[in-house]
Amino acid sequence: MKLIKLIALLCATVLFLNFSQKTQNKPTVYIVGDSTVKNGSGKGDGGLWGWGDFIGQFLDTTKVSIQNHALGGTSSRSFQDKGLWTPVFKKLKKGDYVLIQFGHNDNGPLNDTVRARGTIKGIGNESEEIDNMLTHKHETVHTYGWYIRKLVKDALSKGAIPVVFSPIPRNDWKEGKIIRNNESYGLWAKQIAEQEKVTFIDLNANMSDELDKKGESNVTGTYFYERDHTHTSARGAVLSATVIANELKKSSNSLGKYVIANPKIKLPKKKKVFLIGDSTMANNGNNENAVGWGVAFPKFCDTTRIEVINKARGGRSSRTYEFEGLWKEVREQLQPGNFVIIQFGHNDAGAVDKDKYRGSLKGNGTETQLVNRADSIKETVRSFGSYIERYIKEAKDKGAIPIVMSQTPRNEWPNDKPELREDSYNKWSKIAAENQGVDFIDLNVIIAKKYEALGKEKVKAFFPKDHTHTGTEGATFNALTVAESIKNLKKCPLRDYIEIPKKKE
Template structure:
């Protein structure tokens, strides 16, 4: 009996010990993402296109609830991203999983389950990198990838899973996702990883251009897919805000946290992603933006740009509105001393009788102002009795398909001819003539009951003296206006004649750069010329709005 009791006691102690040890080491089991019980959302309406996100905890953190700490907790940018889209037009499906790398998102099976939801017309945004720098093989996470974008491999006996595995480079996994997405008829977009809350010796936020940010960009270029440099764009915002403001974007209850933002930081990153997605010009996304999303300016090139969320709406909705549409010669926002004439035209109008709203933005052509959805933003504000001044041409020239033209060149002329322009995401954009886009603006605005004036472009600093600048664009504008029932003003010629009156020495003082953008004095001169042109239009349509009449 004593021997039996001793054996029973020993067995009981062994069970207690094993149970306690099992409770003490749960991480050894749960760190294998293939075994993790993760519930991820699916498209709410499978009939709609979907914007699907894959990535790590900086995209979707934990259970996507701030760990019960509300806005002060850790949040990924994928959660607030949905706030910029209309759920009746698109599903925003955040399938990112915390703790994963590009490698383990694939090997865990999460990618296969996500890919099953991807259909033709969807957009898949991927952001990995933070966890790819981890060890390639250990018994904790075993999630690291080989550095770079090449075809190098390493065969390991995975200490976590117990399986033999061939590990590839970071770039290889991104290319695998891209190939799978394209095979489903969907559009892939790469984001570089969000920056850390860390500063360099010069006080600037550290960038990842030398590793994961740069490698993400390299894959995007190689595969010709859309790319959002979230790392550099967010770091630039951080630098502008200052260190104290950046710290406030991270959980205050965790001052040591350098990777995961709070909800405010997630919202800032989401805005940058929306700006990048708008710049991609993918039709399902542009069409599905809600009012909040349309207020975010597309990520831009180096041209002078005024953010779209700074563009006002009519101050008094009961009054008629004069809208101004164009490029950076119309609105530059004083960037590097550059000012467009549209920024100096309002004082000529009686604000008790009309609103003046300038929707022009730098770097845009007749084509891109239309394809980026900016014209729809104008139309949504337009009503009967309004008017719109439209000036494009500076960015419409060049060869369609030439990367140097940044996909903004339109076709020459006013005819129905088209040219197919392959986009980096693998889709094809059908590009029309300059006149086709201008005619579309005329028809849309007139359907709203508005008066339309097409203005030929202001002349270059280095061409007005020797030749007739923008002669073809002026002729195309004239033809479109005549055919569509709009008004035409030869602003190129009017400004040229004004320049000749004041002389070359004075005109040189009107410019902020070598040939295109005026300074404040030049903008005021051109604005006065625009008003003079308006006063000569048939029927004098602006008579009641202009001061001094």
């Protein structure tokens, strides 16, 4: 028995040593660069990603390790001056790889009190002595090429294999094509790589070619955001990584042998936004004269990062949405970090105990009414505020983030002003939100003020069917107002996923 245990122990030890040896011999791919390589913490802050966050999905990570040391805001100079290159250099061993991409931040001032990160243009040996106003240290500033060459030489001195990249293109267009960076940093990166006889990948030109094929209208909003022409979305970062992988396969660089033939790319999981409400929010079939604002709402969202799921249903009140099991269906799908936008009121004023059996009790109280429905089912009816609070509580229990909105105004103009319900459903919705400590948007009042500014005739065109339901134009107007209102919620994380188009001058 002891002999068997001893043999088992020896086998386990041999396996461990073999595994340990393989792990130690496994080359590491070190990545150095700026925010286009790794944005923020590398977790998609603000929807922005660097290609270094995805390149690992194109490489066989059972055979190579990936370490992304890029840092946003750095230039070829400041990355080294800040000491960020030192820990990489110390760990480098023979057979490792170093992927190098700088240039976006090298064009800044050589000396100032803000960043002091600029480099001298070109690849020569020119230098300039400065007393750095930011660090208060005396410093010798060199050319962009000098700093790139130093990274390359340092890597080679350790037996590592450097790969130099031109910086990714910005989302700037001229005459239907992306503007190339082939006369400055892209060119200088290439020249250093050629002089040092190391692999150069013209990421700028090759990615530009791919973007040209897609066209400006398809690139903006998918691969880049309108608000930012430098940093890519997740899809843009994947496109950069795809270009890199393809170029590595074509090159003679040994890193190409680790590129996976058919990579399965995983984009960041989208957060979900559930809409629950009535026909003024819902998708009402193909009825172009009754379009809920929830139909147009995705136009104002970053749908590369969130998915809007419109579960609003025409004719429903806060009561019937629960009674018919519609809320249960939504609740069972909720995941932590999802959002739920809640808006009821148009149908809650109906009869409590007859007809459509959709009226709720007025207010926010705890009183109930037992109703014998026409289908012989007994139902305990609660107050409007009670239903709203239940939706809030149960959403929060699932880790979701609820937002309550008051109902949209009707096209009714008592005293020449748009109809408000400040003393009923608006107020009760607000109280329910406050009781549960969640955000409330008084959409009724916000839209009514906009309607008043537009005037009756303009608003009349928003309501082609009746005084309650909007057409496409009105729905889009209301959806934009919803988006703007969410954007104004300073502490609501959903605001970061809202995309308000710039007004055309």
